[in-house]
Each structure stands twice: as C-alpha cells, then as structure tokens.
Amino acid sequence: MPPLQKHRLHWRRALFGVTTMAAAAAFAAVIVPWGVVAPRSVEHLVLSPAFLPYVLSGLVGLFAAVHAVVSLRSPELADVAREDDAHPRWLSRLCILSILLCCYWVLPETVGMLASAIAVTGGLLWLGGERRWPVFLGIALLLPAAIYLFFVTVAQVPLPTGELFG
Amino acid sequence: MDALLQGLELFLSVENFVAIAIGVAVGVIVGSIPGLTATMAVALALPFTFGLDPVTSILLLVGIYKGGVYGGSITAILVKAPGTPAAACSVLDGYPLAQSGKAGKALKMALYASCTADLVSNLALIFLAGTIASFALQFGAPEYFWLICFSLTVVISISGTSLLKGLVSGLLGLLVSTVGLDLVYGTQRFTFDNFNLMSGVSYIPLLIGLFALPEVIDFYLRKAKPLAVRGADASRVSWPEFRRCLPTILRGSGIGVAIGAIPGAGATAAAFLSYGEAKRTSKRRENFGKGEIEGVAAAESGNNGVAGATLIPLLSLGIPGDVVTAVILGAFMLHGLTPGPLMFEQNLDMIYAIFVGILFSSVVLLIAGSVAIRQFVRIADVPPHILLPVVLLFCVFGSYAVQNQMFDILVMFAFGIVGFIMMRIGMAAAPFLIGFILGPLFEDNLRRSFLISDDLGVFLRSPICWIFIALTVFSLIVGLRREYQMRRTAKAVEADS
Secondary structure: OOHHHHHHHHHHHHHHHHHHHHHHHHHHHHHHHHHEOOOOOOOOHHHOOOHHHHHHHHHHHHHHHHHHHHHOOOOOHHHHHOOOOEOOOHHHHHHHHHHHHHHHHHOHHHHOHHHHHHHHHHHHHHHOOOOOHHHHHHHHHHHHHHHHHHHHHHOOOOOOOOOOOO | OHHHHHHHHHHOOHHHHHHHHHHHHHHHHHHHOOOOOHHHHHHHHHHHHOOOOHHHHHHHHHHHHHHHHHHHHHHHHHHOOOOOHHHHHHHHHHHHHHHOOOHHHHHHHHHHHHHHHHHHHHHHHHHHHHHHHHHHOOOOHHHHHHHHHHHHOHHHHOOOOOHHHHHHHHHHHHHHOOOEEOOOOOOEEOOOOOHHHOOOOOHHHHHHHHHHHHHHHHHHHEOOOOOOOOOOOOOOOOHHHHHHHHHHHHHHHHHHHHHHHOOOOOHHHHHHHHHHHHHHHOOOHHHOOOOOHHHHHHHHHHHHHHHHHOHHHHHHHOOOOOHHHHHHHHHHHHOOOOOOHHHHHHOHHHHHHHHHHHHHHHHHHHHHHHHHHHHHHHHHHOOHHHHHHHHHHHHHHHHHHHHOOOHHHHHHHHHHHHHHHHHHOOOOOHHHHHHHHHHHHHHHHHHHHHHHOOOHHHHHOOHHHHHHHHHHHHHHHHHHHHHHHHHHHHHHHHHHO
C-alpha cells in the first residue's frame, strides 16, 4: 500500500476512535441525565436505572480511545482489503432511495400499505435499472398484491388500508 | 412398558402423521419469512387445535415450532434477512457461501446440522428430562448473570476483523437494550415520553433493519452489483465435509440442549455460543465469517439444539422456557392437561405418544427441509435488482406484523441506517445483536442478585457460578490471545507488502 494511502487509513481509523469517544462523552453528559428518570434515592448504586447506561457509555469511550491509539500503530485486515466502488451518481441515488423508503413510512396511513408497496417496489425496480415493461409491471403490481394478500388473509396481519380506501 | 405400548398405539394414527407434516411445512415457510416468527405461527395455529385430539394438537404445534426454527436460516443464508433472531448467526458464514455460489451447500449443511441437533435435543428430552430439569432449577439470578457474561464473551469471536470495533458494537447493542421502562423502579429510560418505546425497541424490526436493509441500501449505492448471488447451484455437502463438521454439530447440539433447558436463556445465545466455540477450536478459524461451512453447522446446531430442550422444563416441571412453550402450555391446558410431574404419573401414555411424535418430527424436518431447499434455492437465481425490492417488501410487512404498528417500520429503517454505517466503517453487526438480545437478561439478573443480597459474595454462591466464571475467564483469555496473534500476522503481512 502506498505510504500516503496508509497514512490516510491510519488517520481515518483514529478519527473514528476520537469521534466515538466524543459521542460517548456527550451521551453520558447530556443524553443519560436527560433520558433516564432515576429515583432520588436508591438502595444500591447498581439498582439505579442510570447505572448501566453510564457504565456502558464509559466503556464505549474507553474502547474508542484505545482504538484511536492502536489504530495509529497497527493495521486492520479489513481496511487493507477495502475498495471503494461507489456508484458515480451515488448521492442522487441515495436521495431517491431515501424518498422511496420514506414513502413506506408516510404513505400507508393515507393510501394504504398495498398502494405504497406498489409505488415503492416500482420505484426501486426503476432505480435498479429494470426497463422491460412486462417484467416491471408484473413484479411491481402482482408481487406486492400477492404478498399483501398472504399477510392479510393467511397470517391475519391487519395491514393499513389507508384513509382513502379504508 | 405397557404405557410405552399404549403411547405408541396413541401415536400411530393418520391424524398425527398429517399434523406433524403440516406443522413442520408451515413452520419452515413461516420461519423463512422475515418478521413472521415461529411464535406467531404457533399462536395463530392454536385455535385450529380446539377440535383435535390432545396429542395431535401438541404435535402440530411442536411441528410448527421446529419447522420455524429451521426455516429462519433459509432467508438468512440466501438474502441476509434472518427469519428469526437465532438465525442471525447463520448469516455470518451462510451468506458469504451463498455469494460465492454455494447457496445449496450452505442450505443443506444448515438442514443436516438442524436435523442432527434436533434429534440430539429430542433424545435429551426423552432420556435426560428429569436430570436436566433439576440442574436448570438450580439457576438463580447470580448463576444466570454469569451464564450471560459467558455468552457475552462470544462477542470476541464474532467481532470480524477488529476486536475493538466489535466490542464497541456489542456495548452499543447493550445500550440500546436499556431503552424502555426500568424493570425495578418502572421509570422511563430513553423513551422521551414516546409510548411506542415504553416496552423497549422491538427486536424483530431491529434484526431485519440491522442485517437485511444495509444490503439493500448498499446495492443501490454501488457501481457494480455485489449482491449478485451466483446462480442456483447443485453444490452438495460431501460426506467428508459432514464428517469434519460432525464434532461441531454435536458440540453445538449439546450447547443448545444445555441452554434450551434453562428457562429464558434463548436460542440466539445458544447459536452464537456454539459458533464462538466452533471458531475457537476449529483448524480453519481464519475462514470463519468468510464462508466456512463449519460456521453454518455450528450456528444451526446451536439454534436447533434448543428446540427439543425447551420442552424439558415444560413437560417435567410445567415451566415454559420461552414464549413458544408458553403457547404450547396453553394448548395443553385447553385440553385439560397440566404438564409437570403429575402428568408423568397420570398421562404417561400421552407423554410417550408425544415423545414418539417429536422424534418422528426430526425425520419430517429432514424431508420438508430438503423439499424447501429445492424451491427456495431458486431465489439465488433472481437478479438482485428484482430480488431486493421484494426483500424490502417482506422486511416492511414483517416489521409491521410484529405489533401491527407503523412505528416498527421506522425502527427497522433507523437500524437499517445504523447497520449501513456499521458496514461502511467495518464494524460487525452481530455483536450489536448479541448485546441487544442478552442486555435485558444481563441487567435484570445483575440487579436481581443485588436485590437478593447486598453482599458481593452472592455472585460466588454456588459451584455453577464458579464454573461459569472459569469459562468466562478462559474464553476471554483465549479470544484476546487469538486477537493479538491476528494483529501480529496483519502487521507482518503489511510489512511484507
């Protein structure tokens, strides 16, 4: 591996360690006191609801610090073998994917799970490069409908029908 | 002897054979669908047993349970979407095998290991139920605590290429498991007044999100198509391969039986413990996590070894070890039967009939599994751009099905993003899962021990505590030593290059 790339890798790993350490400290200092309701007095420290979160954040910080130090000294097998093969338009694809995934969260209450599933499956097929219309329509329409029917009738899961159709 | 003959007579009816066959087949199908668990299938099948004979009812439910436990591994191996939490361990080596065109081999080894472990577990149930149940009864909070500590050391074996990142991952899993209402004081922890989080983070959406969703996201952001599982193959498990894995399978079965007999310990811990032990003792340990067939055998034998053993405390003591056995206990009660020592005196013929049926279910599992593999392996032929939207569909429907709420879909997406980030930074997701699953047991037993006694000596109160302390220390030393050796090798490789 070229020395410059090796140098970058080591720093990247160290950065991960330092970031994780800072996140653990922030978690222990802000999130735990804010998010854990502890009784005013507890019989034993271990019985406090905040005990384990504090211990765990401390340990995360400790291991992250050790990782930062060790990273600058010795290699990791995974990093040596890692290759970067991101899609040239990965950012726009990420945006489209995020919107499609959000549809699964936002749409079912309004248009129902089946319509949402058809829309998202169609979107993902298109994003994946499927341009054969018979295949596209067959998979985007029939498969979600079949799986929906299985869940609703066989598994008796009351999937949302949506305000529009329900 | 008379009771045994009566039991055989009771079992030998067409209804029983059909019930086992249908049960196992339904279990395999349901178990293979992410989000639909064996528990759910057993609960849904319960109303169908009202009109059946007691033995037929129990065999139908046990068949579903056993099929479900095995079925979870199918999609874990093929599309990295474990059908059950315990099957997550099969992802570690099963999925890399599938990616390298050996999906058939991985599935077949999973089946053979499952059936062998199931048989061992059934034999343990039949011949050792009393002994194992009395051993399991000696487990109090401190013993459980050390058992969980020992189980957590498996994180070292499943940390992938970086032990420190694996440890951080495991700790994060433990931290996420603290979300919800506190068990001792009933106060809120990280729920931020969100009603959906009061009972904690649901493990099925977390599991699906952590393992299946990162693959989906990664596929759409990559240039190539790395998920392409190469064509459905006819790869088989050769006899030498099976023979090589047999000690691992038997050890995994033993671990499964021991863990399964202890109420509440769970199949996930057994699968990961079996995997960790196999990796520790294997001559091919460097291949683990990259597609080692022995890894699949270890995970599946640990997972399925639990199936028969969970019935030990149920039948011998009347104590359900997990949710599925609680539902089966309900089926017993619906038919006016109360499992426990009295049943062995009053309904011994029925017990023998159930034992014979359970033994027969291992054979049915082998047949149903072989048929299922032939059908399911075709999934490997489907191009990833078509397969992944369908996988996502199952992930979304399955996550919703757990509690019939949209919030679980959000949880699945959130942990999908976490899993994707972990994947990109080279942090193994398996330690996160094991931390999350064992976290509540760890904390609960730690605090219950302190409630029993203020004295720290409570943690050393019995030989069982000492045995698990010794195992924990041994496992830590061996694991850390191996990690150190791996680092030295990596350093040497880097120096050479």
